[in-house]
Amino acid sequence: MTTADVPFAEHGQRAPLIADDPATAKELKLMIKDWRTGRATRSLGQALSDGYIAVFGFLLVGAMVANVIVQAQGVVSQCNSQACLSARTLLPWATFALCVSAALVLSRLFGPVLASAAEGFWLLDAPVQRKRLLTPRLLGITAAGLGIGMLAGGLIAALTGSPFDEIVIWGVGTGLAAAASISFAAAEQGAERHLPTRLVSYLFGLLGLVALLAVIAVAAKWVVLDVNATRAVDIGLALIAAAAIVLVLTSVLALARLNQIRRTRLLSGGALVSGISGAFFALDFGLIRDIVVDRRAMEIGHVRSRPGRGVGLRPLVWREAQRLARSPQPLLWVALSLVVPYAVDALGMGSVMPIFGSLVLFGAMVPMLNGLRVLTRTGGLARAMPFSNKAIKRATVAVPAVVALLWALATIPAFLGFASDHHPFPEAALMALVTGAAGFLGAVRWTTGKPPNFGGPAVASQFGAIPPGLIIGMIRGFDMCLLITAPLLLGMPPMVSLVIAAIVALILLTLDWDAMKAQAEEQQKQVRAERQQRAGN
Amino acid sequence: MLYMAKRGSVVLKVSGLRRAFGPVTILDKFNLEVREGEAVALTGRNGAGKSTLLRCLVGADKPDDGTIEIDGTKLTESAVEIRRDMATVIDDLDFFPDLSVVEHLDLLARAHGLSDPEPVVDEILHEVQLIPQSGQLPGTLSSGQRRRLALATAFVRPRKLLILDEPEQRLDTEGIFWLARRLREERENGLAIVFASHEPSLVNSVATRILHLGAARDGEMVGPTPDQSLAEPSLTPETVVPGEPSAAVPGQSAQKTAQKQKQPAKKPRPSQGRKPKSTPKSAANQRRNR
Numbered sequence: 001m002t003t004a005d006v007p008f009a010e011h012g013q014r015a016p017l018i019a020d021d022p023a024t025a026k027e028l029k030l031m032i033k034d035w036r037t038g039r040a041t042r043s044l045g046q047a048l049s050d051g052y053i054a055v056f057g058f059l060l061v062g063a064m065v066a067n068v069i070v071q072a073q074g075v076v077s078q079c080n081s082q083a084c085l086s087a088r089t090l091l092p093w094a095t096f097a098l099c100v101s102a103a104l105v106l107s108r109l110f111g112p113v114l115a116s117a118a119e120g121f122w123l124l125d126a127p128v129q130r131k132r133l134l135t136p137r138l139l140g141i142t143a144a145g146l147g148i149g150m151l152a153g154g155l156i157a158a159l160t161g162s163p164f165d166e167i168v169i170w171g172v173g174t175g176l177a178a179a180a181s182i183s184f185a186a187a188e189q190g191a192e193r194h195l196p197t198r199l200v201s202y203l204f205g206l207l208g209l210v211a212l213l214a215v216i217a218v219a220a221k222w223v224v225l226d227v228n229a230t231r232a233v234d235i236g237l238a239l240i241a242a243a244a245i246v247l248v249l250t251s252v253l254a255l256a257r258l259n260q261i262r263r264t265r266l267l268s269g270g271a272l273v274s275g276i277s278g279a280f281f282a283l284d285f286g287l288i289r290d291i292v293v294d295r296r297a298m299e300i301g302h303v304r305s306r307p308g309r310g311v312g313l314r315p316l317v318w319r320e321a322q323r324l325a326r327s328p329q330p331l332l333w334v335a336l337s338l339v340v341p342y343a344v345d346a347l348g349m350g351s352v353m354p355i356f357g358s359l360v361l362f363g364a365m366v367p368m369l370n371g372l373r374v375l376t377r378t379g380g381l382a383r384a385m386p387f388s389n390k391a392i393k394r395a396t397v398a399v400p401a402v403v404a405l406l407w408a409l410a411t412i413p414a415f416l417g418f419a420s421d422h423h424p425f426p427e428a429a430l431m432a433l434v435t436g437a438a439g440f441l442g443a444v445r446w447t448t449g450k451p452p453n454f455g456g457p458a459v460a461s462q463f464g465a466i467p468p469g470l471i472i473g474m475i476r477g478f479d480m481c482l483l484i485t486a487p488l489l490l491g492m493p494p495m496v497s498l499v500i501a502a503i504v505a506l507i508l509l510t511l512d513w514d515a516m517k518a519q520a521e522e523q524q525k526q527v528r529a530e531r532q533q534r535a536g537n
Numbered sequence: 538m539l540y541m542a543k544r545g546s547v548v549l550k551v552s553g554l555r556r557a558f559g560p561v562t563i564l565d566k567f568n569l570e571v572r573e574g575e576a577v578a579l580t581g582r583n584g585a586g587k588s589t590l591l592r593c594l595v596g597a598d599k600p601d602d603g604t605i606e607i608d609g610t611k612l613t614e615s616a617v618e619i620r621r622d623m624a625t626v627i628d629d630l631d632f633f634p635d636l637s638v639v640e641h642l643d644l645l646a647r648a649h650g651l652s653d654p655e656p657v658v659d660e661i662l663h664e665v666q667l668i669p670q671s672g673q674l675p676g677t678l679s680s681g682q683r684r685r686l687a688l689a690t691a692f693v694r695p696r697k698l699l700i701l702d703e704p705e706q707r708l709d710t711e712g713i714f715w716l717a718r719r720l721r722e723e724r725e726n727g728l729a730i731v732f733a734s735h736e737p738s739l740v741n742s743v744a745t746r747i748l749h750l751g752a753a754r755d756g757e758m759v760g761p762t763p764d765q766s767l768a769e770p771s772l773t774p775e776t777v778v779p780g781e782p783s784a785a786v787p788g789q790s791a792q793k794t795a796q797k798q799k800q801p802a803k804k805p806r807p808s809q810g811r812k813p814k815s816t817p818k819s820a821a822n823q824r825r826n827r
Contacts (some may be wrong), residue, residue, distance in 0.1 A: 293635075297635055297677075298674070298676040300635075301677045302672050302674065303672060305637045305639045305640050305643075305672050307655070308640070308643045308644055308654075310647065311647050319633075326635065370633070370635065379596075379614060379629060382615075383597075383614065383625060384625070384630070384645055385620060386617055386648060386650075387620070387648070389615045515613060518599070
């Protein structure tokens with residue numbers, strides 16, 4: 001019906017519009033799908049064939065990763081020491097608990113049921129059953145949780161050397177538990193409650209931490225763990241049954257409450273996803289983190305302000321410490337990451353401890369460098385302070401550097417060795433220091449990295465034009481971890497790694513690249529001017 | 538009354554500035570001198586090069602040619618002396634997501650050497666009407682409140698040169714009155730100001746000179762020759778544009794209105810529980826302007 005067809009009532013006023021045959025939810029979805037696919041310029045097959053090198057590369061890397069897992073599984077399964085047995089028993093539990101916790105945290109952050117702004121405007125106002133629109137979405141998210149949980153549970157069980165049946169049990173159990181967590185969060189979303197989801201996520205996070213600490217305790221022979229393989233299978237099966245029951249119950253509840261979810265709540269998660277996906281497609285991982293941090297700050301909203309201390313750079317350092325005291329979650333991540341070197345040693349893989357330890361510390365340190373991120377992502381705030389960029393960087397990383405140093409000190413016993421080769425104390429201390437430095441400097445490099453410049457010159461590729469910083473951005477931070485710990489992996493003395501770490505620190509924290517670049521440009525300009533003057537003469 | 542520029546020392550000196558984007562030259566052979574107590578307003582249509590010029594002046598953008606000196610020091614964005622003397626509010630100001638409004642101002646004041654920043658911070662918070670929001674995180678502020686916070690960051694610290702890009706943006710009428718009064722006061726206290734604005738009342742009441750930058754006209758968008766500048770020749774320091782507050786300018790009564798800006802009946806204290814120290818306003822002003 002066009003506007004011309006709208007019947008006019010008496011006195012020339014328009015009569016109310018009456019829809020004789022309103023569209024169904026399915027028809028609306030098909031129409032949107034038609035719009036979307038109708039505007040695509042290339043099919044998925046064409047896109048894949050254009051990027052065949054990348055597809056080939058992914059397959060190759062995937063095969064290598066699978067091979068490494070199979071090899072590691074073979075090696076670890078031979079280990080029968082108390083430490084190995086404890087890790088084999090406890091690490092899947094830790095994975096299970098942490099997967100549940102992570103699923104709940106992410107579900108609370110995103111919804112878990114969400115809708116895009118366009119859907120909110122066009123569909124949610126339509127006279128259709130909202131439940132019908134949202135049901136496939138809820139099922140999809142739950143299925144994704146099931147798949148990711150299965151992968152994580154199965155992978156950890158395989159890497160700890162568990163037999164095949166246990167791998168399957170842990171995979172299915174963890175997957176079902178993750179799916180049940182998502183449906184539980186969806187049920188709570190429908191009831192407009194946040195606290196139960198938050199409390200359960202904290203509880204499972206705590207359980208995961210306890211399980212990880214137990215791995216260390218057993219490896220250090222502080223606790224003796226009586227392992228019974230048959231009971232482990234029985235417990236695993238019971239876990240699957242429990243998770244399945246929770247999944248069914250919470251799914252029924254969540255589906256029944258789908259109609260009650262407010263539009264603003266649905267759109268809030270959608271806006272977050274669209275922001276994150278935009279940043280993801282630009283491969284700007286820093287921006288993804290910024291979006292999440294901003295969302296968290298908006299949730300908090302108001303804080304009890306506290307006065308600063310001192311003048312000059314001191315208040316900047318003080319604010320970093322204060323920020324950490326105000327939101328100590330990053331410290332929890334660092335504390336959790338402490339477990340990794342011990343767990344790796346317990347599994348008899350002491351030789352790869354530095355790279356594993358540094359990578360995990362790198363991930364845990366990033367949330368601690370929010371201040372550095374803000375001061376380096378745009379120049380505005382740094383320009384408002386009467387210090388050079390390098391001084392600002394050093395002041396903002398002072399507190400995280402101390403935390404990294406404490407982390408390194410705490411991992412020295414792992415490097416001294418519980419299960420694998422023992423290192424003498426000086427060597428173990430140096431190795432721990434190098435690992436801590438690698439993780440810390442990796443996080444600093446990741447945080448201070450500039451996003452890819454899509455406005456500058458690009459490099460031609462099978463995928464089209466790619467900005468030069470795009471690929472480097474993907475490995476930023478990881479490269480430092482590998483560079484610094486590589487000598488240890490190759491069996492070289494830790495002093496070599498320490499020297500590399502010192503050079504990296506010098507480059508990242510002491511040299512002011514922007515100022516040096518400006519100086520070089522200025523010199524080039526002067527040289528050009530002199531040449532022109534000579535040519536004129 | 539004709540505003541006469543004080544013949545103080547030169548704070549900002551721009552010589553032969555050139556900035557081009559591809560074939561379009563935005564600024565060419567641009568010269569400018571701003572002395573203490575002078576306020577230069579940049580006006581012109583969108584795309585005329587006002588923001589580009591200001592970005593070059595603060596070091597956020599690199600000119601293709603020419604030099605910029607702040608108080609005799611050649612401009613580099615990270616030079617400590619320049620960061621100490623130049624307060625800027627352009628579109629790239631960022632905030633810590635987890636520090637409150639008052640903590641931002643406290644941090645900046647302390648970074649600039651104010652050991653007891655509380656009176657200055659309280660005063661500026663009161664001026665920008667952010668006292669009720671003093672404990673809020675920046676992400677929860679409205680766009681207008683964020684703008685006020687950005688302006689407050691420039692006034693909470695010592696400065697010799699103030700550079701503002703469309704400071705009236707997102708401010709309400711009362712906010713623009715306050716800003717005009719504050720900038721006039723700053724200028725009279727000897728501060729050098731360069732600002733771009735589309736608000737005639739602000740320009741007329743604050744500026745001692747107005748530089749009108751020309752934009753590309755219809756049909757000229759493609760290909761000005763490399764030597765062709767879209768900027769009109771800059772005015773010499775002697776060219777003083779009358780800036781007498783007129784009917785369109787906040788006059789005396791407007792000032793009184795602005796002074797009577799409504800605050801909550803029970804004013805929440807930004808110091809969050811600490812006793813404010815009664816420092817005379819004049820002392821605070823002295824400290825602020827060093």
